[in-house]
């Protein structure tokens with residue numbers, strides 16, 4: 001299978017002025033395949049947002065190439081096709097809402113590309129349905145909660161029918177309830193076949209993905225399944241990252257009760273293990 005996004009020896013630096021450049025990404029090679037659910041983690045300033053913006057041509061590399069469906073992001077004739085294939089959702093829901101009524105906001109991008117009215121209506125209905133915001137379609141977005149606003153922003157991206165959506169810390173401004181709502185939408189979209197890339201500093205959120213990429217100082221330092229990545233507690237700590245809190249708790253219990261599994265990364269696994277333990281299944 002061909003990758004949907006391929007980075008080949010990509011380096012990127014920000015130009016501060018004529019003389020000064022800040023080198024951010026260093027020789028990154030990476031392939032993202034259709035249908036993947038990828039989390040990108042790394043501490044502040046490691047280059048995650050810069051990397052995200054290279055994935056759909058908002059930024060282009062100084063060295064190396066980024067290919068989206070075989071189109072080079074440096075090819076200005078392909079910019080529109082690339083932006084359409086890879087949508088982006090950012091951190092602040094307020095900065096992404098442009099209209100005064102929810103359904104108009106979701107339709108905004110479609111209007112810009114001249115989608116016919118009937119088709120537009122259909123796509124807005126479907127997108128609002130996926131993010132479970134249909135009952136709010138006639139409301140003004142500024143009355144919504146953070147999680148609801150973010151879901152409206154997602155619907156706007158979804159209506160453009162991208163093959164891949166990149167979420168750059170899209171849950172970081174939300175409370176835990178809003179975050180769960182948005183993660184649920186990500187999972188649902190992935191189940192529908194969409195490629196999902198999410199930048200997050202919540203390890204429980206990264207654990208939901210099928211693959212985690214760890215970025216440190218502009219380089220990829222780990223790439224594997226959540227279960228593989230979270231086995232490397234010490235390496236992660238050295239990168240100022242943690243394992244999910246349920247993994248930490250399981251580890252503490254495991255030290256006292258060796259039969260209690262330490263191989264736990266999800267809340268539901270932890271609860272299951274505790275239930276089994278308390279019912280005498282483990283350790284008896």
Ligand SMILES: Nc1ncnc2c1ncn2[C@@H]1O[C@H](COP(=O)(O)OP(=O)(O)O)[C@@H](O)[C@H]1O
Pocket residue numbers: 014015022024042043044045046047048049050051
């Ligand atoms: N527009 C910019 N101009 C100059 N430097 C920037 C700009 N954006 C980010 N940087 C610098 O690039 C580095 C990586 O930033 P970023 O990609 O935002 O990291 P992350 O998203 O992992 O926090 C940081 O040192 C940051 O200060």
Ligand SMILES: [Mg+2]
Pocket residue numbers: 048049050169
């Ligand atoms: Mg960032």
